[in-house]
Amino acid sequence: MKQSDFKAKKFILAYGSSMQTCKACTESKKRILELFRKYNADGTVYQLATGSMPNEDCPHPLWLGIRCRFSKWYLTECINLPEKAVEESKKNKRSKKVKNREIIILK
Numbered sequence: 001m002k003q004s005d006f007k008a009k010k011f012i013l014a015y016g017s018s019m020q021t022c023k024a025c026t027e028s029k030k031r032i033l034e035l036f037r038k039y040n041a042d043g044t045v046y047q048l049a050t051g052s053m054p055n056e057d058c059p060h061p062l063w064l065g066i067r068c069r070f071s072k073w074y075l076t077e078c079i080n081l082p083e084k085a086v087e088e089s090k091k092n093k094r095s096k097k098v099k100n101r102e103i104i105i106l107k
Helices: 023-039 061-067 082-095
Strands: 045-050 073-077
Touching: 045 061
Parallel strands: none
Antiparallel strands: 045 073
């Protein structure tokens, strides 16, 4: 990001949806965005998208390769940056109702 031509390049986030509640991963994502904003405050963050999945949050290219290998991929502006995604995942985690499970002992 410190290179002189960094602002001329497109910055693409593609981390997928795994590890959303992992604190270390969340902090890494936030740190990457902080550095991006530091070196390119007015820059746009992009993500990969397909016609069938235009609103997926920063999908990972390997996941897209499996699920959307025959679709046309394009870049779109990343709307749901990690800070927002983390807050939403925390809300969803709190709102889930946990069912009591019956333990069956096999003999």
